[in-house]
Each structure stands twice: as C-alpha cells, then as structure tokens.
Amino acid sequence: MIDEMTTVLEPSPLPDFVETKYIKDVTNRSLSYIKAGFPVHFRGVSGTGKTTLAMHMASKIGRPVVMIHGDEEFTTSDLVGGEYGYRIRKVVDRFISRVLKTEEDMVRRWVDNRLTVACKYGFTLIYDEFTRSRPEANNILLSILQEKMMDLPVGRGGEEPYLRVDPDFTAIFTSNPEEYAGVHRSQDALRDRMITMDLDHFDYDTELAIIQAKSKLSKPHAEIVVNIVRGLRESGKCEFAPTIRGCIMIAKTLKVQGITPIRSANGVFMQMCQDILASETSRVGSKTNQAKVKEVVKDLVEKELGRTKNTKSADEIREKSEEETAVV
Ligand SMILES: Nc1ncnc2c1ncn2[C@@H]1O[C@H](COP(=O)(O)OP(=O)(O)OP(=O)(O)O)[C@@H](O)[C@H]1O
Ligand SMILES: [Mg+2]
Structure with a gap:
C-alpha cells in the first residue's frame, strides 16, 4: 500500500503545452x-x-x-523512507458504552518515501x-x-x-x-x-508559440514582446539573462490590462517592460545594474515600436489591437 505521505500524480497532458x-x-x-x-x-x-x-x-x-x-x-x-509514528487509539467499551478510553502509544512504523x-x-x-x-x-x-x-x-x-x-x-x-x-x-x-x-533558451518560434499559448496575445503583439526580451538577452548587458518568464509576465500583464504595445498611452508599455525585465535580471539592491538594464530596454522598446510603425503590417496590427481591446 502506498502511504498517504507520498503523492502520486496521474500522468496527464499539460495545459497550454506547446510542441514545436x-x-x-x-x-x-x-x-x-x-x-x-x-x-x-x-x-x-x-x-x-x-x-x-x-x-x-x-x-x-x-x-x-x-x-x-x-x-x-x-x-x-527523506528519499527512501524511515520509521515514523505516534498512534492514538480510541477504545470503546462494548458493555459500558459511555466508557471511551484513549490509548496513546508510540508505534514506530516504516513508511516508504x-x-x-x-x-x-x-x-x-x-x-x-x-x-x-x-x-x-x-x-x-x-x-x-x-x-x-x-x-x-x-x-x-x-x-x-x-x-x-x-x-x-x-x-x-x-x-x-x-x-x-x-x-x-x-x-x-x-x-x-x-x-x-x-537545454538552451528556446529558439524564436518556440518562445513565440509559448508566449501566445500562455497569454492569448495576438501574434504581432507577442512578437514585439519576444523581440524585446531576446534583444536584451543577446545584448549581454545583464547580470542574469532574461528568461521566457519575463516574456510571459509582460504578455500576460498586457492582456489582462487590455492594452497593446502600440496603443499604450503615457509609456505604460515601456514602464512595464522596464519594471519586469530589470527585476528579472538584477540582484536585489543592485541599482546601477537596474539602471543599465532599463536603459537597454528603453532603446529596444523604442526600436521595436518604431519598426512596427514603419512596417506594412502596421495597419493590420492596429486593427488587431482594437479587436483585443474590445475583447478584454
Ligand atoms: N513546451 C512548453 N509549452 C508551454 N509552456 C512552456 C513549455 N516549456 C516551458 N514552458 C513555460 O516556460 C516557463 C519556464 O519553464 P520551466 O519552469 O519548465 O523552466 P526550468 O528550466 O525548469 O526553469 P528553472 O531552472 O528556473 O526551474 C514556465 O512558465 C513553463 O510553463
Ligand atoms: Mg524547473
């Protein structure tokens, strides 16, 4: 018998799992x-x-x-098992039903881990x-x-x-x-x-597919987020390279707030990228590092948004962003 101390999980497909x-x-x-x-x-x-x-x-x-x-x-x-045990037993007297005796004893019992x-x-x-x-x-x-x-x-x-x-x-x-x-x-x-x-950081297509699956952001918007995070990763300017978790955090926050990179007013998107990516890539208290990362992020965001404006698909992205804002 498997002891209740061991949790056994049923093998089941993971939700939102991406297979590229x-x-x-x-x-x-x-x-x-x-x-x-x-x-x-x-x-x-x-x-x-x-x-x-x-x-x-x-x-x-x-x-x-x-x-x-x-x-x-x-x-x-802790891996194998050991002897555990302290047992409390209630003894009910069959003849005098009001008598309820509690016996406590230390029965050490082997438990498989x-x-x-x-x-x-x-x-x-x-x-x-x-x-x-x-x-x-x-x-x-x-x-x-x-x-x-x-x-x-x-x-x-x-x-x-x-x-x-x-x-x-x-x-x-x-x-x-x-x-x-x-x-x-x-x-x-x-x-x-x-x-x-x-294993290395994901390739571009896998990272993009995971971001889309996790945040439900449209492809053009997810691409902007992925480009910024990958740009920072490749810049080599961080104490710790940003991971896919940074991408997921930015994408999910965008989705929940119902804003899009292109339509974000007063630099909300820029601020969000700086907060999330600076926190992910520097140790606590390292102000100089954080400032350096924020500067790199600023350039990357500006470059990405500038590029988006100049591409042929800008109108298409704008349309998408309206659809998304309407949904949220
Ligand atoms: N194939 C995938 N499909 C969907 N999401 C994925 C996939 N692979 C990883 N992720 C997501 O990417 C993030 C990081 O993955 P994971 O936690 O497995 O990394 P890790 O290498 O174990 O990191 P750590 O060393 O920090 O534990 C998680 O949010 C996870 O859900
Ligand atoms: Mg892990």
Whole structure:
C-alpha cells in the first residue's frame, strides 16, 4: 500500500503545452533513451523548460508520476523512507458504552518515501533540481540506476534489506548549472549513469508559440514582446539573462490590462517592460545594474515600436489591437 505521505500524480497532458519542432525533437530523442533503459537528465539555465519537459515526458511514458524537488536538507531517508509514528487509539467499551478510553502509544512504523514507492511500483520519478540535494543523500541512486537494486536500511518491518526495482521504473532528472547558488556538483558516478541533454533558451518560434499559448496575445503583439526580451538577452548587458518568464509576465500583464504595445498611452508599455525585465535580471539592491538594464530596454522598446510603425503590417496590427481591446 502506498502511504498517504507520498503523492502520486496521474500522468496527464499539460495545459497550454506547446510542441514545436524543437520540443518534439528533444522529446523524441529523450524518449528513445528512456526506452533503451537509461535515465534522462535535462540540464540548463533557469527558464529553459526543463521541469515542463520532464512532466511532458512523464505524460508520454504514461505511468503514475512521483515528483521530488532537490533540497539541501535532504537525507537519504527523506528519499527512501524511515520509521515514523505516534498512534492514538480510541477504545470503546462494548458493555459500558459511555466508557471511551484513549490509548496513546508510540508505534514506530516504516513508511516508504517517494523514491522507494517509485522503484517498488514501477512509477516514473521526476527528480527536479536533484543537485540541490547533497551528493551523500543521492548516493542511494547509484545502485538503483545501475544494478536496479535499492538498498534499504535494516529494520524495515522485517522485510528484505533490498528491493528489486520494478522494470517499469523510469527516472528523469533536471538540474541548473553548477555555478548557480545552492547547487552542488553532481557526482561523476551518478552523471555517468544518466544521459544528459543540455537545454538552451528556446529558439524564436518556440518562445513565440509559448508566449501566445500562455497569454492569448495576438501574434504581432507577442512578437514585439519576444523581440524585446531576446534583444536584451543577446545584448549581454545583464547580470542574469532574461528568461521566457519575463516574456510571459509582460504578455500576460498586457492582456489582462487590455492594452497593446502600440496603443499604450503615457509609456505604460515601456514602464512595464522596464519594471519586469530589470527585476528579472538584477540582484536585489543592485541599482546601477537596474539602471543599465532599463536603459537597454528603453532603446529596444523604442526600436521595436518604431519598426512596427514603419512596417506594412502596421495597419493590420492596429486593427488587431482594437479587436483585443474590445475583447478584454
Ligand atoms: N513546451 C512548453 N509549452 C508551454 N509552456 C512552456 C513549455 N516549456 C516551458 N514552458 C513555460 O516556460 C516557463 C519556464 O519553464 P520551466 O519552469 O519548465 O523552466 P526550468 O528550466 O525548469 O526553469 P528553472 O531552472 O528556473 O526551474 C514556465 O512558465 C513553463 O510553463
Ligand atoms: Mg524547473
């Protein structure tokens, strides 16, 4: 029986999931490695779609999903299980019905944690940001991935000290680069047992399709947002490159407010881009950096809006913007 402490998710397609050529390509390659019996590891900077892709893969695999988020505080028993327990029992006297006795006792009972559940029942494990856990905590994975055996601490309710991993068990890992704060170096032995797919920021078409799917903004308007964010990313002037999350924030705010880049009065659009992108790309308190980013954003917004005005499709965009304003 699976303990209530472990949440098992049904594999289901993600809402608004976008499948472009790039996404299909990474998914198919990764699925072929999984079919061949190897765990896949998506590695990349923030916002490159690792967690989303891992969940998409899990829905394609079709088995129930168990998710773990790497954590500095984790010990092996947080992954595997341990002895927990404090039991309160109510005893109702059958002869004197008014007598209700409460017995409290400490019955320590073994409870399987997520990793054990996934191995035992052949579920798909998504270990998100696994390098945030300390390498010692993750050592348990070495024999699971190689020998398909899981060592369990002695005293696990009289059961065998090891568990044979179910053949349907699959593992998908994600991680951020090692230079990120709070990230440990992954052990060579562990990395050697998985196939690492390095993910980069999305290509133009994928980024645009995701923005449109998430914000429901029209294509010409979504293009303006994407061009600005990509321009800032490519400028190399930020402490942290802006991610697709910045695009999503700008696009959703535009949509909710019912304004469009072209029709925004009093520089509302400019202000929004500066706020969102400066906050995404600089550390707290770094005023100089924020000012520098805002300056670059200003130039990019002006360039984008100027370009839009001069293109043949300006009228078409204006019409679209009216439609959108009317809808909101
Ligand atoms: N294929 C996709 N279709 C739709 N939305 C997507 C897709 N891929 C990523 N996204 C969206 O892009 C954003 C970033 O993706 P995600 O959270 O998966 O990135 P990540 O690489 O895990 O980032 P982090 O390292 O910060 O955890 C999310 O809002 C996610 O919903
Ligand atoms: Mg993630």
